Amino acid sequence: MAIEVKIPPMGESITSGVLSKWHVKDGDIVKKDQPLFELETDKITSEGTAESAGKITFKVAAGTEVKIGQVVASIDEAASAAPAAAPAPAAAPSEASAKEGAKSDAQSPAVRRLAAETGVDPASVEGSGKAGRVTKGDMLAAGEAKPAEKAPAPAPTPSPQASRPSPAPTGERQTRVTMTKLRQTIAKRLVSAQHEAAMLTTFNEVDMSAVMELRKKYQDDFVKKNGVKLGFMSFFTKAVVQALKDVPAVNARIDGDTIVQNHYYDVSMAVSTEKGLMVPVIRNCDSLSMADIEKEIGNAAKKARDGKITLADLEGGVFTITNGGIFGSMLSTPILNAPQSAILGLHAINERPVALNGQVVIRPMMYLALSYDHRLVDGKEAVTFLVKVKQAIEDPARLLIGA
Known part of the structure; x- marks a missing residue:
């Protein structure tokens, strides 16, 4: 069948x-x-x-x-794998090869020495000895008849013009590949976001010392209990959720002449794949634990990279987090993930000198970038949102009490 x-x-x-x-x-x-x-x-x-x-x-x-x-x-379904073919029997040696072997075995030491000195192959010489054996005289005669090797002609002196490397063929310098449908759509959405929204980016920096110390202190216990590592993304996700609650204008979008206010916290996470950037959504982040968020992010990233993501996995996010820091990015201005009104860009953590309580100290610092739609979100609200995220990361205890 x-x-x-x-x-x-x-x-x-x-x-x-x-x-x-x-x-x-x-x-x-x-x-x-x-x-x-x-x-x-x-x-x-x-x-x-x-x-x-x-x-x-x-x-x-x-x-x-x-x-x-x-x-x-x-x-x-009725077809089955064909049985493996039996190996072919080894071919019997041909009469000629047998003869050659016999001839080679019968060569005298003098014949072999002359073969090494003159370069004459005894197999190519007609033997005059018993049973067609090649004799010393046969080898000497063959050596005299062999034409002298021509001396290699001297290489011509290159002219200045000839010494210049010739340009590589066009085919080796360029290739043309049709854009995939996914890449075409990504391109259109990014251009559309820039054309339709009044996009603006505000920046801040955050001291990662407290989060890094927490991860170092509790990482082993966290892994033993939950089977997953405690990463930075769960801290930032929780910080974003708290900031969205404190600044609800960021958790909204424009639909024509209407403002749609969201009262849920499904956060999109940008994932880089071989096919392009995909943004799966982590649902109900306000009710998930740190371990649950780490697991959901890991599962979503794996599905995206394995090509098993579904359309439902990409729909319904209210806010996006993108982490260019994993590639070493120091600073960027992320583009909105329409129809959302804001996106948070994370960057590389680098030790830098900062002023703290009147002293210069070295701290692990990260730049944060919040791009937002200025048609809906005012500068005051954008800056407040970013400060809320900064405060939650620098003092993670705020995440426990919702401050």
């Missing part, structure tokens, strides 16, 4: 995509739940798997644009 392999539904807003890659070959025997192909849409990249085992037959080639529900292959 043949089973049809169809493009699975991806959500109401996705009607087509590009079958960018087959993970198997046409005619392969596949197993149930084995990944078969990679589908790129304008929002997500996902994998199609085999519903049953059998022999697969392609109906479309890689790179083809396909519609949701379209049949792209069939699996013959």
Whole structure:
């Protein structure tokens, strides 16, 4: 019985995509739940798997644009793997090779010495000895008949013009690759965000000493209890949630001429993948523990990088956190993740001299950048929001009492 392999539904807003890659070959025997192909849409990249085992037959080639529900292959459940072919018996030595071997074995020491001195191969010499053996005289005659080696011609002196390296062919200097649908959509959204919003960025810096000390002190116990490391992102997520509660204007968006005020705290986390930047959403961050947040972030990042993210995983966020610090970024101005009204950019932690209580001390510092839609969020509210995040990170006890 043949089973049809169809493009699975991806959500109401996705009607087509590009079958960018087959993970198997046409005619392969596949197993149930084995990944078969990679589908790129304008929002997500996902994998199609085999519903049953059998022999697969392609109906479309890689790179083809396909519609949701379209049949792209069939699996013959009755087919089974062909038995492995028996190894071919070793070929019997040919008469000529046997002769050569016999001739080689019969060579005298004098013949072998002359072969080494003159470079004449005894196998190429017609032997005059008993049973066709090559004699010393045969080798001497062959050596005299061998033409003298020509001396290599001297290399011509290059002219100044010839010494200049010739330009590399155009094909080696450039390549052209069609943008994936996901990359096209990312590009359009980023440009759209800059055109539609009155985007502005405000900065601050935060002393990471307290958080780093907490992580160092409790990391082992945290891992033993929760099976996951305590990272910086859970602290910043909790700090953002508290700041959104204190400055509700940041937790809102513009819909036409209407302001939509959000009363929930689903935070989007930017994740870099080979296909591009994806922003899965961590739901109900206000009710999650630090361990739960770390686990959710880890799971979402893994799904995004494995191409298993769904459209539902990307929808509904009210605020975004992006961490360029993991790549060494010192400072940036992140672009809004529309239709959200603000995004927080984290950066690398570097030891810098700072003034503290009238003294210069060295502290691990990080720059924070808050980009926001100035149509909705005023400067006072943006600065207040960023200060709230700074205070929560520099004094994590605030997160326990909601101060």
